[in-house]
Amino acid sequence: MNAMTTGAEAFLGRFEGLRAQLPGGRTDWVAALRADAAAQFRAQGLPGRRVEAWRYTDLSPVAALGFTEALTLAEERPALPAARAPWRAVFVDGRFAAGLSSLPPGLAARSLAADLDAARGLLGALAEPLPLVALNTMLFEDGLFLEVPAGAEGGTLELLSIASHTQEAQKGRPIAFHPRHLIRIGQGARLTLIETSLGPAAAAYLHNPVFEIAVAQGAQLTHVRLQQEGRAGFQLCTVLAAVEAGGTYDNFTLNAGGRLVRNEIHAALRGPRAACHMNGAQLVADGQHADTTTFLDHAAPDCASRQTYKTVLAGRSRGVFQGKILVRQAAQRTDGYQMNQALLLSEEAEIDAKPQLEIYADDVKCSHGATVGALDEAQLFYLRARGIPAATARAMLVEAFLSEAIEGVQDEAARAALDDAISGWWQREGA
Template sequence: MSELDFLDRIDLASVSEHPHRLAALDAFRAAGFPTRRDEAWHFTDLKARMRDFDWAQKGDQAVLALPDLSWAGVVLRDGIWDAASSRPAPFMSRLVRDEVVRAGSTALVALNAALGQDGVEMVLRDGEEGGTVMMVAQAGASAQPITPRYRVVLGAQATLTIIEVAQGSGAYVHDPVWDITLGPGARLDHYRLQDESVQSVHIATVFVAMGEAAHYNGFTLAVGASLARSEFHVALNGARGDVHLNAAQLLTGRQHGDVTTVIAHKAPLGASRQTVKSVIDGAARGVFQGRIEVDRIAQKTDGYQMNQALLLSPEAEIDSKPELEIFADDVKCSHGATIGALDPEQIFYLRSRGIAEADARALLIRAFLTEALEPIGESMARPLFEAAIEGWWRRAAL
């Protein structure tokens, strides 16, 4: 489906007449879906995947169980704030979309800006402790792209943990955008679970702007979608910023998964650590692109990036593209990439102890993921993420 066919499907009458929206729509129309000619999308052919996209496979939201919402949180259904299911914390509110439109830095962000229905705003005052909130996006009944916008603003020294869950059934396009601003010394723990329907397309873009000594601790687990991309743009604008950005993607069948990160060190003494792991089975394909930019002023930057892939079948594929752009002279930056298969010696060792082959493989894959899961620690999010990994074993039928 071309952009025009795609736009034809959209009920443009529902698009706001706000000039920002119309400009964003024009921007999307002009840019179109990214193709492999776009360098940032060289390994992920969104345009080709959209051409084959079958909107007819409608889902059923009723089959989706909500994660345990014993804590505060908001549920969006097909991008619309679901008041009945939501229990927002006092600092969470419905976002007035026309007021916040980030200049469309990519086609997908422009699409989000143009079409966006609802959004959620989380604003914490200086020193406020927000605890843990859930942000659940469920999809399935919409023939329209689902384009929620999240705006998070943490004042100085404020803290918050967000557990984000994206799930759905049937074929849909989910294009969420996160706009995160962290004040001096603020800390955001952002745990993301992408558990979309395997017919869906999920393209998430996360912008993080960090003040002095702010801390962003992110972990994304991606198990769903036909094609998925999580794209991060993190800017360390103040000195001594600290970023921990981990991800794990589990892919099988013909799934395509992409983790793309751009970490911009724009001030001295910043630290960034990334561990991205991909487990790829069937004829699935994984992509990791990680760029670390170190400005001339960002002396004493400490950057670390590790990217590892476990290929479980002969047709599985990974493309890995680390990039370092360093303009300061007193920095420590390292990156590494490994690609491997499961070790038959390890599998035999486990089987010789009575553990069935499939369980042995699952145990070793889980061990491979351990390091990437570090940021979630023993938080409330852990059982949710462990269950998602378990679910993937069953689907992949290792």
């Protein structure tokens, strides 16, 4: 408890020191928003394991670190990986790097810090009373502010987050950054967003992003998240999405990096015939902890949701899946499905799974399932008996295990990035 309090107080202390420096620090409505968030965060603190939603994920390693807010440091220009799409928004330590980015015309894509006034009434509109969202609101330094106009065919945009400032980290001063991304897809518009987060291999840091995503009537957002943080890094990501009538929000999240990561998604289906697909793969190697927590709120009739999550665990590692589907009384004829499966490659690996259905409507089709297993010896032998070396055979079976979650990623660029990330993980950690 003490460590957690200390962690929260350290963040609050830095907020007090940075108030004026933070974007919008001299703008009343922003300052008020941040102050409210600080009050909320002060009351809640960093969530401890006694909080039901955090029962399986222990944030005390985060609380124990004394972070430096990346905002206080000079900007860096790290090397970038090859582009995956024609347009790319690059964030270094949570701040928009204009010189490294190429933004698509016509999609109103810009830095949130640079156009904060335009976000009035939008920023925080989807916020839930979650401590990490409050922490983000209190300290956000920037983010992607994207408003795809109604009817626009937005194509594919890459969102790249890079943790830098490795020297600070080496001096025992890990950095923290809290980007706030506002993504609004106008009526009937479409966009594919490929988000990649990377960081140095050995340095600790905290990346605490919050996405507020509004998908208007008949609009469609495909959001592919490739979390490949450095192995000593922490990522605590919260996605808050609201989908209006006939709209679709598709989220695929790969959790492959980081020391401790949480992928928390709250999606609300607010209008009739809205749809949400949430899929993901967690590849968890020795010493890593990966948590996916989803909350699907069916608030309108005739909506459909599909979730398929697959977790592969190697070495001494831990995976978590928590998934709640809430079907409100108004949400008649809801079609909900959730499946989470884990593959344990080691006897020291652990998976905790907690599916939850809460249903108040009477005409509903809702199902969930969970499995945990090891690689099938008979399958492995069958492949080897055909001349396929053991390591290749294992890789094929892991890939087959993941395929159901991955096949939903149809965008070619996203799929290529995903395949590369998975084969890279396997070469590093699996074989």
